[in-house]
Amino acid sequence: MITTIQTRKLVPLLFFLLFLLPGLIAQEARIGAGFDLGATIEQNTVVDLSPDDGVSATNSTTLRLFWILEVGDWAINLRGSVGADFPFYPGEDISPLGINFGLSTLSAAATFGLDSDPTFQALNLQFGRISVSDYLGTYLSQAMDGFSLGVTGNSAELGVYLGYTGFLFKSETNFSFTPSDSADDSNDSIVFAPPRMLLGLSGAFKNESQSFIFGIDGILQADLRQLISSDRLIPSGATAASGSQDGGLYTTFALTPTFRLTFGPRVFWDTQGVLQTGTTQAKGTTYQTEAIVAGSALTRLLWFPSNAHRLLFQVQWSSGDGSYRDTYEEGATLTGAREILYLYKAPTAPSTGTIFAPKPGNLTWLTIQWSGKPFTKSPGAFGQGTSMNAGVYTFLRNTAGPISDSRASASVANPYMGTEVTLGLNVRPFSDLGLGINGGLYLPPAFAGGAMEGNAPLVEGKISGFFSLRM
């Protein structure tokens, strides 16, 4: 009881001392300090329509909090979230799936001018919970606890970062590669993400007009599970137990050379290659360490026909390894001869589709997207604040091996994995209030010989609505 009363008093006091007091000081001080504090409430309802599973819905409500304090060259940022999901199945009671917490940013950042240096104009330092990414954000776009240091100039930018992901909440990462990762993911008593270290070196070089940019990142993703606990690790050479949730280590290093060409103010062409190396473990007669050589390539054209419209054409390929393994997960049982390229897996999976959303790996997908504001000639907030989007996504499997969606048939070589079409309408009647409805249909390969398992549905649909208010 005493503890409860003390906690009730302590929480508002801590809130005042930590968040409001610095802001009030900033408001009154004559030191040029800046301050903001607020929240965004988001409401998202997703209705899944499937001939097999019927209609099901998920309702999620999320409150995102942010707090920013800037003093001189330094900015301190805090961004966190708390949310709850409420799945709904016809005929069943609605019960919350659980409360999700997130802390995407808790960082201090500073920018210092380098007046004496002819090449670089500014030095950027950031530490705490920060976000890092490769040049396009298609291989890695991730929060971590660590630091980043960079210099920026008119013709070049260089940077380095180092961090750890094991203090993030599970929902904030995509590091589910090994059976140990998957076991942690499904274990409700484990709240933190798999322990990984991220080390990155980045560079971007531009010509004077910035019509040509070459960016390159070297990114090490190291599995630190053996440093945290060796309980669920299978050493190389051990006999593999069937159905075990234990696994090995998955460590990768990737080079991501990227080219961006700009044709006038409205056309951008990006081309990126990813060469991924590293080690993983797989089951043969014994558990064994395997070398990874995998790759991905992307090319995309971004075209703004006018200020109100945007078109994207994109093709991305990622390597697969044929019949070498039985499942997508690392630690899979080896079933065939080793191929030159291994299954590609990015630390951060970019979104592929809305309904059919496999992770990159053994996959080629083509994307055509349009977004625009078709009612800009209408008066008032409706015309300016209403936007629409549409997209067509086609999926091809590169080899007969597994992809991240387990419905892909291993016995069928047909590469076509279906097409998805999406349509969305978003309305922003006020700058801080957004409403939207988005829908999509996924058309799996229904014809005989399609690459999905025989019980795959003919069509799947999804409709989602959202509401967002920034306070």
Place this chain on the structure above:
Amino acid sequence: MNQCKPSLFLLGLVGFFVLPSLGFGQSMDVVDRFLQSPLATFDEAVYIILATAELIDTEATSLQAIDEAQKLFPRLGLPADLRGPIKVQAVSYLLVESFDLPKGLMYQLFPGPWYAVREANVLGLYPGNRLAAQSLTPFDVLYGISRAAELRDTE
């Protein structure tokens, strides 16, 4: 060389939007003094914003401009030193109200300097995001006036 480009751009905007509204005489003296200070001062910023928005006569003094601003926008707090630096929230509130710019739902529920800063950032009134309680340079204020006038004219 590149460092000069934003300033030239700003001068162009100021020349196009701000100076025609201010005319000559008293107002040009205020602009001269305003630009010579490293940080935008409260009294002169209020005068220039209200004069550009045509809410006061250009022959008015800075103190008359502050009196008028208090009458028109009662939530504008006065700093202890009227010749001291003006803060982002005061400039934002004056710009959003003086130029009758679009306002968010939270601003309509709780009008005032706090939510005016959010509106100013959404509307791109400053070169980069600014936070409440920060000071502004004279060029930042003139950029905000130019942008607000441009938005009002395109509405």
